[in-house]
Amino acid sequence: MNYQDELYNLAREIDATVAAVTQTARGAEHAPLEWRLPGELGTVTVSGAGELTAATLDITEMHQYSADALSRTVLQGIRDAEQRADQRRGDTIATAVTETGLA
Numbered sequence: 001m002n003y004q005d006e007l008y009n010l011a012r013e014i015d016a017t018v019a020a021v022t023q024t025a026r027g028a029e030h031a032p033l034e035w036r037l038p039g040e041l042g043t044v045t046v047s048g049a050g051e052l053t054a055a056t057l058d059i060t061e062m063h064q065y066s067a068d069a070l071s072r073t074v075l076q077g078i079r080d081a082e083q084r085a086d087q088r089r090g091d092t093i094a095t096a097v098t099e100t101g102l103a
Helices: 003-030 068-099
Strands: 033-036 043-045 053-055
Touching: 003 043, 003 068, 033 068, 043 068
Parallel strands: none
Antiparallel strands: 033 043, 043 053
16 A cells, blocks of 8 residues: 555545444434432423523422522532533543544
8 A cells, every 4th residue: 555545544544433423422412411309399401502492390299498599409400410411522522532532
């Protein structure tokens, strides 16, 4: 195999590796994450990119909170879910990069 063929094959391998990591990143962005709120209050769901997609609250549990405490608890749950989704996405991409030999 001549030098040009080797470079061409190497470029194809790099393209395939980058495509695999890109696909993994896209998959991680679309994988939802459900986060349980304290007690039995409910759940919040965010996309893999950390965007809020749903919130489910148990009405019977809500009555145990003041309006301020309820809003703080739900907001903190959303923030925690967003942070965890971001961390999970980053970990997934890092694993893909390591497994493909890019790192």
